[in-house]
Amino acid sequence: MDLSAAERIVIAGAGQAAAQAVQSLRQGGYAGALTIIGDEPALPYQRPPLSKAYMKGEFEEERLYFRPSAWYEDNKVEILLGTRATRIDRAAQILHLEHGGELPYDALILATGSRPRKLACSGADAANVHDLRTLADVERLRPQMVSGRRIVIIGAGYIGLEAAAVARQMGLDVTVLEMAPRVLARVTSEVISDFYTREHTAQGVKILTGTAVSHLETGNGAATAAILADGTRLEADIILAGIGILPNEELAKEAGIACSNGILTDRDARTSDPRIFAAGDCAARPLVHYGRTGRLESVHNAIEQGKLAAAAILGQPRPAEDCPWFWSDQYDLKLQIAGLSTDHDEVVVRGDPAARKFAAFYLKNGVLIAVDAVNSPPEFLASKKLIMAGARVPAHLLADTSTPMKDIAALAAA
Structure with a gap:
């Protein structure tokens, strides 16, 4: 039409x-x-x-x-x-x-x-149970973010981990709960999950994976603790839900x-x-x-x-369609993601995660389909072009840090 x-x-x-x-x-x-x-x-x-x-x-x-x-x-x-x-x-x-x-x-x-998906447990309607989606959500939450208070964050996706990083930087005691066996399980590989678990743990965040919340204990209209499925009681001054x-x-x-x-x-x-x-x-x-x-x-x-x-x-020409890209800032770490890693059959790591500057490449049948780049803009930028080109890139070449990414991109495009 x-x-x-x-x-x-x-x-x-x-x-x-x-x-x-x-x-x-x-x-x-x-x-x-x-x-x-x-x-x-x-x-x-x-x-x-x-x-x-x-x-x-x-x-x-x-x-x-x-x-x-x-x-x-x-x-x-x-x-x-x-x-x-x-x-x-x-x-x-x-x-x-x-x-x-x-x-x-x-x-x-x-x-x-x-x-936001809402918590489906008793106590979820308490006054100090928060989402983090709108300006109004932040205005309700921010006055409660006081150093020394205890915040329990339910969900270890990007929002949950970003909020955990900010809460720690503001001096709060932070516990993150995740039903999956690892953080960021829905969107990335074990390499990246393990890296961020170590980083948050080093910052003092307590991360509990493979766990579910049974209900929130309340008193005087506020949640006072998160009760886990195994009966563990986690006292809390603030509950933040980040479950998608x-x-x-x-x-x-x-x-x-x-x-x-x-x-x-x-x-x-x-x-x-x-x-x-x-x-x-x-x-x-x-x-x-x-x-x-x-x-x-x-x-x-x-x-x-x-x-x-x-x-x-x-009625104008269709604009170019880029490959999907995302980012997440946590502490001094910038994670830049290009592509979608779903259904990958090989992960190639370039650089040393311990150096806090590396990239994880995702291949499917030899074709580069996604990258997670931590403090590594060249890997992110080059990978966007390679993904859009449907390029086949040898795993050993991606892992070779002696070869600049721009050269790898040029070789793959040749």
């Missing part, structure tokens, strides 16, 4: 994907009506600093915003904050809002994001748009309704470098899909 003559574009959601879509639409020459609906009271903002610099108080709120309010005014972008979209009338092309508001659209972008996120796909699903662990899109971010697009955490998209569909929870994905949706609406 040609939407290049669209006069009214509405974006449901006000995160990274929405901010990028608005920018790309205006830069691409779109001059029609443009409206963003966000259920939070803040202007569109960055989420990654929330679990790092912002929680430590090293980052002012205004620095989180993608654009100041004046930019939206100057670019004639209407922003409706603290407002929730409740229903899509696809036949009438109207987005219904809570309290009875209606927004007609010619094209609609769903950038509804995701929400769920895509906000309900708005689309209730409108009859195809969903499967996210709103299904094609390569142009278009859903099963040709006038409706989806971008960011809420979308399940074709992973063109891996031959399958999946949902990516990353800044890169939100930016890329925002650009794809805007280009498709404007």
Whole structure:
């Protein structure tokens, strides 16, 4: 469907994907009506600093915003904050809002994001049990982050470990609980898991893997301890849950748009309704470098899909599709990830983890599919190009630190 003559574009959601879509639409020459609906009271903002610099108080709120309010005014972008979209009338092309508001659209972008999985145990509704997803979450949590207090973090994914690092740097007593047999088990190899376990342990974090929470003990409305399945009691002043996120796909699903662990899109971010697009955490998209569909929870994905949706609406060429990339900051360690390591059959380590500067490469049938680079930007940058090229790289060459990564990239591309 040609939407290049669209006069009214509405974006449901006000995160990274929405901010990028608005920018790309205006830069691409779109001059029609443009409206963003966000259920939070803040202007569109960055989420990654929330679990790092912002929680430590090293980052002012205004620095989180993608654009100041004046930019939206100057670019004639209407922003409706603290407002929730409740229903899509696809036949009438109207987005219904809570309290009875209606927004007609010619094209609609769903950038509804995701929400934290909730703890499913008694005591989880206590006042000092927190998620870490929004500005409001941090504002509730930060006053409690006082040196000497005990925080129990449930979940050892990126958010849990980043929060553990910040809590230790703020002087808290930190315990991390993980059901899986190792930290970061869902996203990386034992090499990286073992490295981060050692690093956190050296910083004084207590990590308990292969364990589950039975319930939270409470008193006077607050959680006082986490009780594990084996009966172990861990006293706590703060409980932080970091057990994953769920895509906000309900708005689309209730409108009859195809969903499967996210709103299904094609390569142009278009859903099963040709006038409706989806971008960011809420979308399940074709992973063109891996031959399958999946949902990516990353800044890169939100930016890329925002650009794809805007280009498709404007009838412009499809922007380049990068390989997935992510990052995580913990202490003075920067982990940069390129690609998806799922289904790898070989791991090659380059450098010495003890030196806190190394990379783990993931191969499948000799083809490089992903890298985890710790304090190693050259390995990350070169691997992105190799992954996108579907390059076969000999394992012995990847492990040879005497050969610069740029030379390895050049040899593989030859």
